[in-house]
Amino acid sequence: MTAIQEKTLAAKTRSDFPLLHQQINGKPLIYLDNAATSQKPLAVINTLKNYYENDNANVHRGAHSLSIRATEAYEGARDKIAQFVNATSSQEIVFTRNATEAINLVAYSWGLTNLKPGDEIIISVMEHHSNIVPWQMIAQKTGAVIKYVPLTETEEFDLEQFKALLSNKTKLVAVVHVSNTLGCINPVETIINLAHQAGAKVLIDACQSVPHLAIDVQAIDCDWLVASGHKMCAPTGIGFLYGKKAILEEMPPFLGGGEMIGEVFFDGFTYGELPHKFEAGTPAIGEAIALGAAVDYLTTLSFKEIHAYEEELTAYLFKKLLEIPKLRIYGPKPTIDGKGRAALASFNIEGIHASDLSTLLDNEGIAIRSGHHCTQPLHRLFDASGSARISLYFYNTREEIDRFILALQETIDFFGMML
The missing domain is CATH 3.40.640.10 (Type I PLP-dependent aspartate aminotransferase-like (Major domain))
Known part of the structure; x- marks a missing residue:
């Protein structure tokens, strides 16, 4: 799937979801908590x-x-x-x-x-x-x-x-x-x-x-x-x-x-x-x-199209996340084209609590999940009380990932200045 197809898919679906078109804390909403619950199209x-x-x-x-x-x-x-x-x-x-x-x-x-x-x-x-x-x-x-x-x-x-x-x-x-x-x-x-x-x-x-x-x-x-x-x-x-x-x-x-x-x-x-x-x-x-x-x-959308698009988003997300120092992603890495795993990433950053990350990102209008994601035993195996999680769906875009990464880096820098 090309970048043009990606934009076509995003354009084809985003207008169907009224909740996505609002501001949170004066910033355009970026909803990246789809593994917890998806948004609902007008048809539903x-x-x-x-x-x-x-x-x-x-x-x-x-x-x-x-x-x-x-x-x-x-x-x-x-x-x-x-x-x-x-x-x-x-x-x-x-x-x-x-x-x-x-x-x-x-x-x-x-x-x-x-x-x-x-x-x-x-x-x-x-x-x-x-x-x-x-x-x-x-x-x-x-x-x-x-x-x-x-x-x-x-x-x-x-x-x-x-x-x-x-x-x-x-x-x-x-x-x-x-x-x-x-x-x-x-x-x-x-x-x-x-x-x-x-x-x-x-x-x-x-x-x-x-x-x-x-x-x-x-x-x-x-x-x-x-x-x-x-x-x-x-x-x-x-x-x-x-x-x-x-x-x-x-x-x-x-x-x-x-x-x-x-x-x-x-x-x-x-x-x-x-x-x-x-x-x-x-x-x-x-x-x-x-x-x-x-x-x-x-x-109507076709799962073949949804899956191919999400694989491309996943590859892009992981490329960006893996460039951030001291960031630990849980689970397997996708292949370079995003294959082999779902379009989500649970992660922790050394020295920063996941709930602090999600709170500060919310100030920028970005909704991610923090906590144990109802997998406490698994987090105990990782010696982690919880993690931050970004999860994508077919109405998300590369531009939203870019804004998330920028806000995440600014949050990390903010905590770095405090230490």
């Missing part, structure tokens, strides 16, 4: 607005026109997501509040039912807390044992150590596709294949990959995959779980109440068919419909 905002202005009604429970329209749009969004990840059926898509709820659904429904003392769960040291804590809770309840895949010297998923951990005791492997701290892209197809050979099920946390890469659940053959809408141009409060139909059919409901039932009697109940048995209560209807609009938007 207007879809949510349209639902509440014109179609607001409960789904599946009414014969009137509003309910019919809401139900058609809600289930239409499910169909879009199924096609988006290449599920075999829309019955394999369960709406959740977010990826965290989706992981907990699998943990409490499948985990409590299938795990027993001595069974082993394998996760990696780079996992988000949402893919650590639920399994720790289930391990405490079932007697299962958690094992952690370490990092290689280049701070990537250690595939050889993973192979060594696998055994006939392994019942579940739960790993992130793209690390939100290290930026590494894990070899999920190989991980899944090896896990299946050992007789284990596999859950993939795709929060940081679904917004940026084309995902085919049939091709990678995962048993479950989770994602959050707010990281992929959709509203907050909506996400989804993909699960193989045969596995979901064997899993008991996670929550009880309305919507998930077949019939209810004074002495018991039956539960409904997939996917509704996992969607108790009134769902986030407007948000789910808007997630469908986000899928439409991303599909």
